Amino acid sequence: MYHFNVILLNIPGTAITSPWKQAGNTHLKRRCIVTLHLGAFSEVVLAEEKRTQKLVAIKCIPKKALEGKETSIENEIAVLHKIKHANIVSLEDIFESKTHLYLVMQLVSGGELFDRIIEKGFYTEKDASKLIQQILDAVKYLHDMGIVHRDLKPENLLYYSMEEDSKIMISDFGLSKIEGAGSVMSTACGTPGYVAPEVLAQKPYSKAVDCWSIGVIAYILLCGYPPFYDENDAKLFEQILKAEYEFDSPYWDDISDSAKDFIVHLMEKDPSVRYTCDQALQHPWIAGDTALDKNIHESVSAQIKKNFAKSKWKQAFNATAVVRHMRRLQLGTSSEGPTSLPSPCRNECSGEKISTPHSAPPTFASKFH
Structure with a gap:
């Protein structure tokens, strides 16, 4: 279970503020592994929760890219928080660093x-x-x-x-x-x-x-x-x-x-x-x-x-291929092969301190890719 602060942007020059108080700092106990998807203004990375070895997908959104898109991302977060269904990919948490907003999503690895x-x-x-x-x-x-x-x-x-x-x-x-x-x-x-x-x-x-x-x-x-x-x-x-x-x-x-x-x-x-x-x-x-x-x-x-051509967003390594590779390596015994793709987002989300709330918000469900 992730327990981090749910935030709403806090982009300089905007009036958006977080409804959750921030208190203290802690390192996120996970390891970002490989880029699954590069979108127009976001990146999705595969990450492993170090304690449980649970794999999740983290959508990394640079705050600079959110200027003018605050309403869109707020709407998406509002929807994701509201729903929980077995056939809808779940949102497990949201947190922020100084430069990025992160949506921690349920990993869906079965392919298109x-x-x-x-x-x-x-x-x-x-x-x-x-x-x-x-x-x-x-x-x-x-x-x-x-x-x-x-x-x-x-x-x-x-x-x-x-x-x-x-x-x-x-x-x-x-x-x-x-x-x-x-x-x-x-x-x-x-x-x-x-x-x-x-x-x-x-x-x-x-x-x-x-x-x-x-x-x-x-x-x-x-x-x-x-x-x-x-x-x-x-x-x-x-x-x-x-x-x-x-x-x-x-x-x-x-x-x-x-x-x-x-x-x-x-x-x-x-x-x-x-x-x-x-x-x-x-x-x-x-x-x-x-x-x-x-x-x-x-x-x-x-x-x-x-x-139907392959989806334009589909990269050389999708979630299915990466999970298969991880299983062959027994979930993270090596950092070589397809898990070694460079990513500024992965570098940042693995090492930065993030804010935590006084009490963790409940876990909701929804999706993303």
């Missing part, structure tokens, strides 16, 4: 959704149905908590472990929003291919936008390509605004009518009649036995390879 599907030799509608059920359970939980993710997409779906029956985890709450009393939002955000028509139309929207995105994900899981695509953004947006998509032959010939019906109810243009998570969880394709057992791996994996 598409990678796992491609690696399988056997993949069916039932497999897709089980994946979507887990996503629906997690998003229903978020919606019940008054939280809208707003950026659900395959890249934000990661496997918890390398086990064959590993659960799926939702990550990346950078665009999430806690609903207010009116339960509608208006900020245009999300990833174009997965965003709901009402968002593109710049109309007020609600948690129904997440259900649309789940429909898009389900579509891709069953055929390997997106329902909307065009090199021209204007034409792509026009397709989405009109909800123009097809179940093309031959890719959908072996897919059940029940699966198609499920998708149609989620990818409904009118958000007022679009399926909610509760309704989707009760659909026969999820709750019943209508999902087929036929192997669709060859077709789906071929289309995934063709239509």
